[in-house]
Amino acid sequence: MTNRLGLYLFRQLLTAFLFAGVAVTIVVLFTQMFRLLSLVIDNSSTLWIFFQLMGLSVPTFLPLVLPLGLAVGVTFVYHKLAIDSELVILRAAGISPMRQAMPALVLATIVMIICYALTLWLTPAANRELVALQYSVRDNFSVFLARPGNFNDITDGLTFYARERGSNGELQGILLHDVRKPDNTVTIMADKGQMLVVNGQPQIVVFNGKRQEMDRTTGHLDQLTFDRYVLDLQALRGAETLRLPDPREQTLQELLNPSLQMLKNRASPERLMAELQQRLATPLLAISYALIGLTTILAGEFNRRGMSKRILIAALSVTIVQAATLSTTSLITKESWLALVLYIVVLAPTPLCLILLNSKILRKPVPATALAAAATT
Helix, strand or coil: CCHHHHHHHHHHHHHHHHHHHHHHHHHHHHHHHHHHHHHHHHCCCCHHHHHHHHHHHHHHHHHHHHHHHHHHHHHHHHHHHHHCCHHHHHHHCCCCHHHHHHHHHHHHHHHHHHHHHHHHHHHHHHHHHHHHHHHHHHCCHHHHCCCCCCEEEEECCEEEEEEEECCCCCEEEEEEEECCCCCEEEEEEEEEEEEEEECCEEEEEEEEEEEEEEECCCCEEEEEEEEEEEEEHHHHHCCCCCCCCCHHHCCHHHHHCCCHHHHHHCCCHHHHHHHHHHHHHHHHHHHHHHHHHHHHHHCCCCCCCCCHHHHHHHHHHHHHHHHHHHHHHHHHCCCCCHHHHHHHHHHCHHHHHHHHHHCCCCCCCCCHHHHHHHHHC
């Protein structure tokens, strides 16, 4: 195959792949959008935060989307070439199916490399940033200002309430109820207050109120009337426990050398191994899916009236491989030896498709009538 012909096929494949990849990405984003929008609305966050969440979500599913987009692009382009009789002319010129498939395999190799860059580096970082941003949205104290009339749990056993908010942002009718120590409950009531940020820490300064502390063991009630009182929300919440990252958020180094705290409190060695094997195996789907699309079109005779049955076979084959890959990955957490089965499932279509593409049994000489029809189109 000449370089010009190879570039011609590669450009068509690249265009179809990009279009299919963007289309599948938009569909997946659409399914994620409602969950993220609900998170933003429930926590009274901004539209900018919503777009940040959406942007961070994209790298988390791209390693699965790109091979699927490649399968769609390869099948579409070669099917179109078959209908337009271009593949008939190539076969009549003595160009084998394997040589016709080379541009698609080059593109599949590029996609596989991109997927490895995603699974090994970018996707874990995006997952970590996404989860951190979600926690930041949920923990944003400013949500209290936008939720007058609601009881808000600052943390377990600590409830904040403001009856309404004035035009200048002033909170009115404030109540803070602390039952984290059941035998010593504290209630703070104030006429009004204002939320401030001092040295990066959120505070509410309340005015004209009363602090009540009830000792249930003795039944004694202490009361303190004040003109001005400062509530340090971060101090009231208490020291935040360090959140251990999920295996999906961990770097390659962290998966290979997990800390004792991680193994004890977050994930088992089998769970970490399953995550690692998934990252190493998923990019190989790009080669398998491309070969499935190529084989269904290039192996056997051409039919200008369409190849709907072959396309259906390709779609079913990709679906089966994808489902088997996901199922095997989930089972690795229970049986570590299934890691080998994962690679067998992912790579199983490759040798079979290569044999069919190189087989001369399925290829028949191009009939003169088909060649004449191709020449007239």
